[in-house]
Amino acid sequence: MTTSSQQNQAPGPTTGADDELLVHGVDDEPVEANRRLYRHWLLWAVTLFAIAYSAFHLYTLNISPLETWSFRIVHVCGALILGYLLFSGAAFSEGRTPAGRRWTTLAAGVLLLPAVYALVQTGRMYEMVQGGAMRLPVELETWHFGWPLLAATGLGIMVSWFHRRDRARFSVPDLVLVICSIAVASYLLVVYNTPMRMTTGTSFAPLGISFAAVAGTALIMEMTRRVAGLALVAIALIFLGYVFAGPYLPGFLSYPGLSVQRFFSQVYTDAGVLGPTTAVSSTYIILFIIFAAFLQASKVGDYFVNFAFAAAGRSRGGPAKVSIFASGLMGMINGTSAGNVVSTGSLTIPLMKKVGYRKQTAGAVEAAASTGGQIMPPIMGAGAFIMAEITGIPYTEIAIAAIIPAILYFASVYFMVDLEAAKTGMRGMRSDELPSLKRLARQAYLFAPILILIVSLFMGYSVIRAGTLAMASAVVVSWLSPHKMGFRSILKALELSGIMSVQIIVVCACAGVIVGVISLTGVGARFSSLLLGVAETSQLLALIFAMGISVLLGMGMPTTAAYAVAASVVAPGLVKLGIDPLTAHFFVFYFAVVSAITPPVALASYAAAGISGANAMGTSVESFRIGLAAFIVPFMFFYNGALLMDAGVLDIARALMTALVGVYLLSCAVQGWLLRSQAATVVRLLLLVAAMMMIAGGLATDLGGVAFAVAAFLLQKKQASPGLAARV
Structure with missing residues (x-):
């Protein structure tokens, strides 16, 4: 359980019985700056609620399913309750509450009256519905429920901004x-389990739905601000403003308009908040968060990082290569680039600086590697599940298609890191600084949960069943390790997963508001028309335009929300261009992911800069450079379907090999390093042309790329300085 003595400590060297390991604490629970740390009975109460919340999902998903809308309403409501219990809306006070801020407690005490009153009215409505009522009195829904709920919600949010404790x-x-x-959830559960649910979006919809939706949307946005920052909230508010300002806008942005009641009676349905984003967060995402928590409780994260150190730490620039492997493994499960930077970067970034990397480069490598974890199958940071939900394409097909693009991305980052180490003459880590690979190899069974997950999926089990089996295997595997999971450890994992789930659930709900605006106003269809118009001039120009919009929409947002929004706006237009739906959604997904390392708003880079002590903008520019291949890979699989496994075995193998060579040549061109010496400008240009031709994928372009690469190598060999080569 969380105690007030816990702090967000960086992983560090082990001592005592674990002195053969380099690092421990990667799996420790991070404590956010605005997170409350309770004691005594409050701690027990919140802990029990978090455990019950996680257990509810496991029970509902595996044993006794609920009606879909009811399940999603409870899912969102539980995350809001847990979020408001744990995360403060204002900075904490040091010691006693400032005298000038005690008015907030009095004001909140007054606001409890309308809040409780609105909740009591939902009980009255439930009794009326159970008694056979087909409609609810308008006065009851507005004056006795709606307005008290809105007053308590709106004023409660504002008071919380000034309340310091x-x-x-x-x-x-x-x-x-x-x-x-x-109160919001109770009302919606009452109404949505009657025929009144069918009236949403019409003039016959109960007024209470609109009141509940306005309050619910405000509560979701406020919790999103607390756990994910203002970026997503600002974007959501812009889209909400468009609902009512759209009729007055010129050009393709104009639309006939929606009334407040008609819009909000639909936004809290499966067209918006309860739509595809919450569908995924309430099933696949929550399940894999629980799975990740079980892995953390069994200290598998520590094992992943130590295994990466043992395998790659001796090579030049070793800690940077460790960062690539460890962050890829952890980021795949973590589900957020910035969160993964904080967990693994607190170890790898200081070690990179120790062996000679500039602090800016150290942070950039970690940010790029952590971002790559979001495109690493089989889990892909939950993005694959959202893609499967939106497109209807089987999850296993998506995971298979992601293999080669992920290889290309991580190969590119590896090449960039290796060339940087060669340029600066960095050493690897000594054997006595590293854990024993032989010893860690004997614990390879700790990979079993992930292997069981993969095998179960490809044997035809549902994602939920496969995830549950993998979770159970994590407990069994832990019994073979020093960190055996007993009943208390399982409860701890359930508590941790409940807390970890808050951010991603409210972010998905907030993204659902944006998706609802897009679907209800038709702005996505109008954007598709605009994209088709651009494509008439140049298809490549249309793709570049789509790339820019995807990155722009994703800036400052977690991966799942970034992809959900971009998929609603951009992907339909790409499909109308004649692009295969899987290719179109992968194109959007990759750019939504790399928005985390794209200046000027690069969340993963900013998190890494905070650890490395470097300039945030400089780190984001450097991480953009290191992850440059990620901006090229989507164009690669657009022009060459073999990279998404859409071809024969020989074609796939040739496409992979030539693309890898192209990525290596691109890395050499960017770093300006070839054959152990600095490359001249002419050589770098030749390498760049060769890389682009190799990446294109056709036989003629591959041969042309080989010719340019040979020319670059011959010229570099002729111009290379023997003295410089000797020094290197």
Whole structure:
């Protein structure tokens, strides 16, 4: 359980019985700056709620399913309750509450009255519906439920911004918001389980749905601000503004318009908040968060990082290569680039600086590697599950298609890191600085949960069943390791997964609001028309335009939300261009992912800069350079379907080999390093042309690329300085 003594400590060297390992603590639970750390009965209460929340999902997904909309409403409501219990809306006070801020407690005490009153009214409505009522009185829905709920929600959010308390104490304004969250869910559960559910989006829809949707949307956005920052909230507000400003806008942005009641009676349905993003977060994402928590409880993350050190630490620039492997493995499960930077980067970044990397480069390597984890099959940071939900393409097909693009991305980062190490003459780590590979190889059974997950999926098990089997195997495997999971450890894993799930669930719900705006206003279809118009001039220009929009929409947003929004706006237009749906969605997905390392808003790079002590913007530019291949790979599989496994075995093998050579040549051109010496400008240009031709994928372009590469190598060999080569 979380205690007030826990802090967000960086992983560090082990001592005692674990002194053969280099690092421990990678699996420790991070504590966010605005996270409350309770004591005594409050700690027990929140812990039990988090455990119950995770257990509810496991029970519902595997044993006794709920009606779909009801399940999603409870799913979102539970995350809001847990979020408002744990995450503060304002900075914590040091010691006693400032006298000037005590008014917030009094104000919140007053706001409890309308909040509780609105909740009580949902009980009255339930009794009326159970009694056979087909409609609810308008006065009851508006004056006795709607307006008290809106007043308590709106004012409660504003009061919470000024309410400062000690980190171990609960906030009365947040209690108001907890009650409002329950009231919203209670009303929707009452109404959506009657024929009144069919009236959403019409003039016959109960007014209470609109009131509940406005309050629910506000609660989701406020919790998103607390756990994910303002970027996604700002984008959501812009889209909401478009709903009502759209009729007055010129050109393709104009649309007939929606009334407040008609829009909000639909936004909290499967057209919006309860739509595909929440469908995925309530099934696949929550399940794999629980799976990740079980892996953390069994210390598999420590094993992954130590195994990466033992395997790659001796090579030049070893810690940077360790970062690539470790962050790829952890980021695949983690589900967020910035979160993975914080967990593994707190170890790898200082070690990279120790062997000679500039602090800016050290942070950039970690950011690029952690971002790559989001495109690493089989889990792909939950992005594959959202793609499967949106497109209807089987998950296994998506995971298989992702293999070669992921190889190309990580190969590119590896080449960039290796060439950087060669340029600066960096050493690897000594054997006495590293854990024993032989010893770690004997614990390879710790990879079993992930292998069981992969095998189960390809044997035809559902994603939920495969994830549950993998979770159970994590417990069994732990019994063979020093970190055996007993009943207390399982409860700890359930508690941890409940806390970890808050961010991704509210982010998906907030993204659902944006998706709802796009679908209800038709702006996605109008964007598709614009894209078709650009394609008439040049298909490549249309793809570049789509790339820019995908990156722009993804900036400052977690991967799942970034992809969900970009897929709603950009992917339909690409499909209308005649592009295969899988290719179109992969194209959008990759650019949504790399927005985490794209200046000027690069969340993963900023997180890495905070650890390395480098300039944030400089780190984002450097991580963009290191991850440059990720901006080329989507164009590669657009022009060459073999890279998405859409071809024969020989064609796939040739495409992979030539693309790898192209990525290597591109890395040499970017780093300006070839044959152990600095490359001249002419050589770099030849390498760049060769890389582009090799990447293109055709036989003629491959042969042309080989010719340019040979010319570059011969010229470099002729111009290379023997003295420089000797020094290297």
